[in-house]
Amino acid sequence: MVDVTLRIRRYNPEDTQNRKPYWQEFSLKDCHPSDRVLDMLHRVKWEQDGTLALRRSCAHGVCGSDAMRINGRNMLACKALIRDLFSPVPDSVKIQVEPILGLPVLKDLIVDMEPFFAHYREVMPYFINDDPLPANGRERFQTQEDRERFDDTTKCILCACCTTACPSFWANGQYVGPAAIVQAHRFIFDSRDKATAERLAILAEPNGVWRCRTIFNCTPACPREIEVTRAIGEVKLAIQRGTTEGIIKVTEIKEVVSNS
Amino acid sequence: MNSLVLTLTEALRYRGGIGQWSWILHRVSGLGVVLFLTLHVIDTSWAVFYPGLYEEAIAAYQSPLFTLGEFALVACVVYHAYNGIRIVIFDFQPRWWKHQQRAAFAVLGLTAVTLVPVFALMLIEVIDHYGHSPFVLGLDRVLLAQAPFAVGIVVAIIGAVLLSGLVGLVTGGGEAGGRAGSKFERFWWSFMRVSGVLILPLVFGHLVLMHVVQGVFALTEAGSTIIGTRGLLNVSGTATEFVLARWNTSLAGPTAGVGLWKLYDIGLLLLVTVHGFNGLRYVLTDYTTDKPMLRRAATYLTLIAGVVLLVVGGAALLAGIEPTALDMACHAQEELGKTLSEFCQARIGG
Ligand code: HEM
Ligand code: HEM
Ligand code: SF4
Ligand code: SF4
Ligand code: FES
Numbered sequence: 001m002v003d004v005t006l007r008i009r010r011y012n013p014e015d016t017q018n019r020k021p022y023w024q025e026f027s028l029k030d031c032h033p034s035d036r037v038l039d040m041l042h043r044v045k046w047e048q049d050g051t052l053a054l055r056r057s058c059a060h061g062v063c064g065s066d067a068m069r070i071n072g073r074n075m076l077a078c079k080a081l082i083r084d085l086f087s088p089v090p091d092s093v094k095i096q097v098e099p100i101l102g103l104p105v106l107k108d109l110i111v112d113m114e115p116f117f118a119h120y121r122e123v124m125p126y127f128i129n130d131d132p133l134p135a136n137g138r139e140r141f142q143t144q145e146d147r148e149r150f151d152d153t154t155k156c157i158l159c160a161c162c163t164t165a166c167p168s169f170w171a172n173g174q175y176v177g178p179a180a181i182v183q184a185h186r187f188i189f190d191s192r193d194k195a196t197a198e199r200l201a202i203l204a205e206p207n208g209v210w211r212c213r214t215i216f217n218c219t220p221a222c223p224r225e226i227e228v229t230r231a232i233g234e235v236k237l238a239i240q241r242g243t244t245e246g247i248i249k250v251t252e253i254k255e256v257v258s259n260s
Numbered sequence: 261m262n263s264l265v266l267t268l269t270e271a272l273r274y275r276g277g278i279g280q281w282s283w284i285l286h287r288v289s290g291l292g293v294v295l296f297l298t299l300h301v302i303d304t305s306w307a308v309f310y311p312g313l314y315e316e317a318i319a320a321y322q323s324p325l326f327t328l329g330e331f332a333l334v335a336c337v338v339y340h341a342y343n344g345i346r347i348v349i350f351d352f353q354p355r356w357w358k359h360q361q362r363a364a365f366a367v368l369g370l371t372a373v374t375l376v377p378v379f380a381l382m383l384i385e386v387i388d389h390y391g392h393s394p395f396v397l398g399l400d401r402v403l404l405a406q407a408p409f410a411v412g413i414v415v416a417i418i419g420a421v422l423l424s425g426l427v428g429l430v431t432g433g434g435e436a437g438g439r440a441g442s443k444f445e446r447f448w449w450s451f452m453r454v455s456g457v458l459i460l461p462l463v464f465g466h467l468v469l470m471h472v473v474q475g476v477f478a479l480t481e482a483g484s485t486i487i488g489t490r491g492l493l494n495v496s497g498t499a500t501e502f503v504l505a506r507w508n509t510s511l512a513g514p515t516a517g518v519g520l521w522k523l524y525d526i527g528l529l530l531l532v533t534v535h536g537f538n539g540l541r542y543v544l545t546d547y548t549t550d551k552p553m554l555r556r557a558a559t560y561l562t563l564i565a566g567v568v569l570l571v572v573g574g575a576a577l578l579a580g581i582e583p584t585a586l587d588m589a590c591h592a593q594e595e596l597g598k599t600l601s602e603f604c605q606a607r608i609g610g
Contacts, residue, residue: 069274071275072273072274072275073274073275073276101266101270101274102266165274165276167267167271167274167276167280167283168546170266170267170270170271171264171266171267171546171547171549172545172546172547172549173549173550174549204443204445204446205445206444206445207549208445210445210446210448210449211546213283213286213347214279214347214350214351215276215279215280215282215283216277216279216280216357216360216361217274217276217277217279217280219357220277227357229350229354229357229360230354230355230357231354232354233350233351233353233354233357234354236351236354236449237352237354239446240446240449240450248355249355
């Protein structure tokens with residue numbers, strides 16, 4: 001059993017005494033190493049301070065709503081176990097939780113996701129193909145290889161862990177950010193989609209992919225283990241070469257998958 | 261400004277990987293070298309236009325303050341160059357990303373491996389220099405000589421802001437370059453990478469000649485051979501003669517044909533200035549997104565400063581140095597209080 005001190009960055013715009021964000025500590029006895037940070041936040045909210053505000057929904061790493069900065073790094077609270085944060089797990093630990101960075105904080109751990117989703121919408125994150133349906137009127141086929149090219153980027157749950165870990169995005173909120181590029185990648189490299197040129201043109205704008213400085217903060221932040229910086233690099237190359245041909249070689253993806 | 265403070269403090273607090281530190285170091289080192297370059301190109305042009313001032317500038321380079329700065333400068337150039345190559349590699353081979361962490365440490369390691377012998381050689385030169393109770397330009401004069409640069413930079417900034425304000429009034433605001441958008445940044449992205457790769461051998465070559473093989477102190481050593489001139493001697497012991505001899509050295513022979521080092525310096529000047537000032541534009545526009553007026557000003561500032569530097573440096577290279585410049589250089593050395601070479605004594609006496 002572990003004793004946990006949870007240090008939370010609080011902010012309440014309606015609190016007239018405390019207009020600025022401040023740190024507050026909560027002690028939790030008898031936590032289990034396999035407890036998640038989300039469980040501990042629940043305990044605080046349910047047992048100690050009902051005013052603590054946080055967002056979560058599925059609690060199983062699927063909906064992407066509980067991204068926060070835990071011990072200095074972006075993670076999903078529902079996927080961050082005590083034993084992932086500390087190994088070996090000592091008898092008492094201190095865990096620091098604060099909102100993700102670069103988006104306006106609304107209250108405690110809740111940020112305004114609208115700027116993030118606005119960037120998401122900029123890249124037209126939906127399937128575009130106005131060609132007539134195939135003769136049988138059913139699905140548009142694609143080889144397994146063609147499907148493989150963008151398999152990685154289909155896994156994104158729009159949690160914003162990557163974008164709000166990116167120093168370029170902190171500096172410049174108009175940069176579309178890694179998540180939007182990942183989402184664009186999913187369609188750009190889909191052989192059935194027909195809006196590749198438009199998406200590449202959008203991402204070639206000054207606040208598109210060129211703001212990425214290849215810092216690699218986004219990649220380890222992704223809870224879905226998407227190869228974020230790689231996807232961005234592939235989009236950059238596609239813009240440079242004016243084509244998506246020959247940039248992703250499926251045999252190499254297979255290699256990586258079987259190695260990891 | 262807000263986003264600048266935020267990035268600085270939070271970049272320190274966010275526990276990102278080594279990539280985050282690489283980025284900070286790359287940025288800081290790039291900016292440091294741009295600052296030096298601005299002084300350096302203008303200083304060097306004085307060898308042509310005001311040889312007296314050039315002697316003073318080189319005396320400042322040889323003073324302790326600049327010697328310290330020189331170590332930092334060399335470290336900045338070496339780290340920035342290696343890290344730049346790392347960035348280029350991952351930009352063109354995104355699938356290698358799994359090695360990025362190792363690569364970032366390799367850059368640090370390579371930088372250290374390069375700097376240890378280079379610093380050792382530089383240190384030997386410094387110790388050797390001070391072992392001969394040399395002439396040292398006073399700190400007050402060193403600082404005073406930099407004052408025009410400080411003023412110039414402030415004036416340039418104010419000018420760019422005023423210009424941007426004026427343009428904003430006329431056009432109603434908006435981004436510099438309008439929606440020239442995609443092609444523009446795409447070009448610069450490629451340019452930064454191609455130029456970086458080309459600069460590396462040029463600037464390393466330049467530094468090896470000016471530091472490791474000879475050192476800044478050798479610039480004004482009467483009777484020393486001038487590097488890269490097939491054995492010409494620096495008779496007058498003036499920095500002006502050093503540059504004169506180098507720029508007159510050509511592939512065909514010491515004094516005929518197109519200057520070998522002129523060509524070299526033109527290439528270096530063009531690539532480094534454009535790369536450096538576009539890099540400065542990247543940094544400045546990153547931190548001014550919320551303020552279109554300042555963001556425009558940043559673009560103007562880097563554009564104007566870059567062009568001015570190219571014109572000044574280019575004009576110096578094209579004009580070349582007149583032999584009479586040596587008289588002025590000798591006079592300047594006398595005025596600075598240096599021990600004069602026999603050549604200079606004869607010139608001044610006669
Ligand atoms: C403290 C170290 C340095 C010393 C002592 C030094 C010395 C010199 C000298 C003596 C010249 C005159 C031309 C010649 O002899 O070839 C020159 C020119 C030049 N140097 Fe350096 N240099 C240094 C570092 C650098 C660095 C780091 C850069 C690049 C960022 C650089 C860029 C240039 C350029 C562009 C020119 C041509 C200037 C013109 O067109 O007027 N130098 N340097
Ligand atoms: C020696 C070889 C060099 C290489 C290989 C190199 C490479 C690079 C690369 C790849 C970038 C990244 C651009 C981007 O993120 O889009 C960059 C940025 C930059 N470089 Fe260089 N560079 C070199 C020399 C120089 C020199 C001599 C200067 C100064 C005159 C300079 C100043 C800058 C600046 C200010 C930036 C912007 C940094 C930022 O955006 O954070 N670089 N360089
Ligand atoms: S690799 Fe690019 S997008 Fe990812 S954190 Fe770095 S700068 Fe941001
Ligand atoms: S790429 Fe990963 S970190 Fe980024 S939003 Fe999607 S799931 Fe989250
Ligand atoms: S609560 Fe849904 S991802 Fe964590």
